[in-house]
Amino acid sequence: MLMEADLADLAQAYVDRHRPASGYRIAASSTGTLDWDEDYCRRVAAYFEQAPRLAYDAALAQRYDRFKRENLQQYQVVVDAGITVRPWLVAGQPYRRSAELRASVRKANELYVYLTTSGHGPVSDNEFHPMLEPSGIVIDGVALSHNDVFRVVHDVFGHVLSGRGFSARGEFEAAFCHMGMYSADVHPVLFTEQIAQICWFFFGPRAPERRYPPQKVFEFPGHYLAEFRKLFKL
Numbered sequence: 001m002l003m004e005a006d007l008a009d010l011a012q013a014y015v016d017r018h019r020p021a022s023g024y025r026i027a028a029s030s031t032g033t034l035d036w037d038e039d040y041c042r043r044v045a046a047y048f049e050q051a052p053r054l055a056y057d058a059a060l061a062q063r064y065d066r067f068k069r070e071n072l073q074q075y076q077v078v079v080d081a082g083i084t085v086r087p088w089l090v091a092g093q094p095y096r097r098s099a100e101l102r103a104s105v106r107k108a109n110e111l112y113v114y115l116t117t118s119g120h121g122p123v124s125d126n127e128f129h130p131m132l133e134p135s136g137i138v139i140d141g142v143a144l145s146h147n148d149v150f151r152v153v154h155d156v157f158g159h160v161l162s163g164r165g166f167s168a169r170g171e172f173e174a175a176f177c178h179m180g181m182y183s184a185d186v187h188p189v190l191f192t193e194q195i196a197q198i199c200w201f202f203f204g205p206r207a208p209e210r211r212y213p214p215q216k217v218f219e220f221p222g223h224y225l226a227e228f229r230k231l232f233k234l
Contacts, residue, residue, distance in 0.1 A: 006081075007081070007106075007156070007157075007160065007161050008026050008027060008030065008161060010077055010081055011026045011077075011157055011161060011181060012025070012026045012027075014073075014074065014077050014181060015180065015181055018070075018073065018183075019181075019183060022180070024180040024181075026161070026177075026180070028234045029176060029177050029179075029180050029232075029234065030161055030162045030163075030177045032173075032176060032177075032232040032233060032234045033232065033233045034169060034172060034173055034176070034231055034232055035231050035232070035233065036169055036172075036231070037231060038203065040227060040228075040231070041168065041199045041202065041203040042199070042203045043224075044195070044196050044199035044200075044203075044220075044224060045196075045199040045200045045202075045203040045204040045205075045207075046204075047196075047220065047224070048192075048196045048197070048199065048200045048204065048213065048216065049200065049204055049205060051216055051218050051220075052216070052218055053127070053214065053215075053216050053217070053218075054127075054128065054216070054217050054218070055217065055218035055219070056128070056130075056217045056218075060189075060217070060218075060219055061130070063185060063186050063188060063189045063219075064130040064131075064189055064217075065130075066183065066185055066186050067182070067186040067189040067190065067193075068130070068131075068133075068135070068146045068149075070181075070182055070183065070186060071146065071149045071150050071153055072135065072136075072137075072149060074153040074157060074181060075137070075149050075152055075153055078111070078152060078153065078156050081109075082109050083105060083109050083110065083111055083156065084109060084110045084111070085111050085113060085139060085152055086110065086111070086112050086113070086139060086140060087112070087113055087115055087139055087140055087142040087144070087148075088112040088113060088114050088115060088118070089115075089140075089142070093114055093119075094112035094113075094114055095112070097165070097166070098159050098163075098164065098165040098166050098170065101155060101159055101160060102159070102160050102163065105155075105156060105160045106160065111152060111155060111156065113144070113148055113151050113152050113155075114151065115142070115144075115148055116131075116132065116145050116147040116148050116151070117145075119212060120147070120212055120215065128217075129215050129217060130146070130217065131145065131146045131147040131150065131193065131215075132145050132146070132147060133145065133146055134146075135148065135149045137149065150193065153178070154174065154175075154178060154194065157177070157178045157181055158174030158175060158177055158178040159174045161177055161178075162174050162177035162178075164177070168198060168199075168201075168202040168203070171194075171195075171198040172195065172198065172228075172231070175190070175194045175195050175198070176228075176229075176232050178190075187225060188219045188220065188222075188225060189219075191220055191224065191225050191228065192216070192217075192218065192219065192220060195228060196220065196224075197213045200213040201213055
């Protein structure tokens with residue numbers, strides 16, 4: 001059984017090893033207070049809606065490459081902790097409630113990943129997206145994409161570690177808890193790939209349909225990320 005303190009210690013050890021100068025403390029971020037702001041969410045959703053599908057230059061490519069490397073490093077921490085990762089190969093979601101996810105990881109040391117091929121925003125066959133590239137990890141004959149790997153580490157170091165749910169607020173809190181494990185250079189990628197898509201899902205023009213957002217590759221203006229950080233009080 002993986003205890004809460006054990007997972008926090010693993011996350012802190014990862015930060016101390018890879019980002020020793022950051023001063024980041026897992027305990028503080030996982031219990032931070034969120035000043036919820038739906039107007040902010042709507043502004044993020046509106047910007048995401050009008051943004052280009054692809055604005056991928058050399059600088060953003062470097063951010064994505066680093067993001068993928070850091071996800072793989074965090075994935076290795078998950079595996080080394082004795083958590084068995086398995087692809088979810090049947091219909092529907094593996095976990096309807098976050099409590100089911102936490103119980104699976106903490107009590108059974110097992111995590112089912114909902115595959116990108118089963119649920120993902122629209123991308124045409126001929127369209128490029130860096131997170132859809134193969135990660136090199138193959139489980140039970142299934143090749144995981146980089147987006148699948150991100151889903152694994154987000155579930156473990158976001159939802160399980162923070163104890164937060166799958167609501168818009170819960171996703172914000174999980175993302176904030178997890179963000180500190182990444183180098184600052186990739187925070188803009190994390191914002192577009194996680195936080196902005198949550199805003200579009202819950203507050204965008206198609207919110208009543210609960211559809212996956214269109215998959216776009218671009219960088220938000222920096223003030224959106226700064227505003228996100230300011231929503232939390234440690």
